[in-house]
C-alpha cells in the first residue's frame with residue numbers, strides 16, 4: 201500500500217544547509233515501514249529566492265513558478281541521495297513517470313510539476329495517481345490550528361477535522377494577505393476531499409508523530425478523515 205508524503209522544503213534545505221540528519225531519520229522510518237512511498241518535496245526558502253530572481257530579470261509569474269519548481273527538484277534530489285538504494289534514482293518529472301517508476305522501488309520522489317500550483321497539490325495528485333490510502337503532510341507546524349500559532353499564543357489545535365471543515369479553513373485563510381498561507385493549499389484540500397484520502401498533518405521535528413502518521417496510528421498532529 202502506498203503512503204504519500206508532502207515533505208516541506210524548509211525541512212530539507214535549512215538556513216544551515218541541507219539537513220542530512222533529518223533526511224537520515226526519515227530514511228530509517230521509511231525503511232522499517234512495510235509500505236511503499238511516493239514523496240513530493242517542497243522548495244523552501246530557495247524557491248522564494250529563485251522566483252524573486254526570475255521576476256527581477258523580467259520574468260512573469262509563470263517563469264517565477266518555473267524557477268521555484270527547480271528548487272523543489274533540487275530538494276527531491278537531496279532526498280534521493282539520502283535514501284540511497286531505497287529510492288528510485290531519478291527525480292520524477294510528472295505523474296505518469298511516477299506511476300511507471302513506482303513498481304520498481306520502495307520510494308519514489310518528485311518535486312513540482314506545472315506552474316500555478318504548489319507541492320501540496322502535487323502530493324494530493326500523486327496520492328490519487330498511486331491509489332494511496334493516506335497522505336502525510338510534514339512541515340514546521342505540528343497540526344492545523346484555528347488561527348496562526350506563530351502569531352496567536354492562544355491558537356487551538358484540531359486533533360481531527362472533516363474534509364468540509366478542512367476546505368472551510370483553507371478557503372477562509374486563502375483570502376488573507378500574502379505570507380499568512382494556510383498549512384495546505386485549497387486545491388490540495390479539495391483533491392484529498394474528492395478522493396477521501398486520509399490526510400495527516402505533523403511536524404518534521406517530532407519523529408514519533410511522523411512514524412505514527414505514516415502507519416495511520418494516533419499522533420499529536422491533526423487527522424482529516426470522514
Ligand code: UTP
Nearest residue numbers: 242243247265268312313314315316317318319
Ligand atoms: P512549495 O510547494 O514548496 O510552495 O513550492 P509553498 O507552499 O509556497 O512553500 P512553503 O510550504 O510555504 O515553504 C514552491 C513554489 O514552487 C512553485 C510555486 O511557485 C510554489 O510557491 N510550484 C511548486 C509550482 O509552480 N508548481 C508546482 O507543481 C510546485
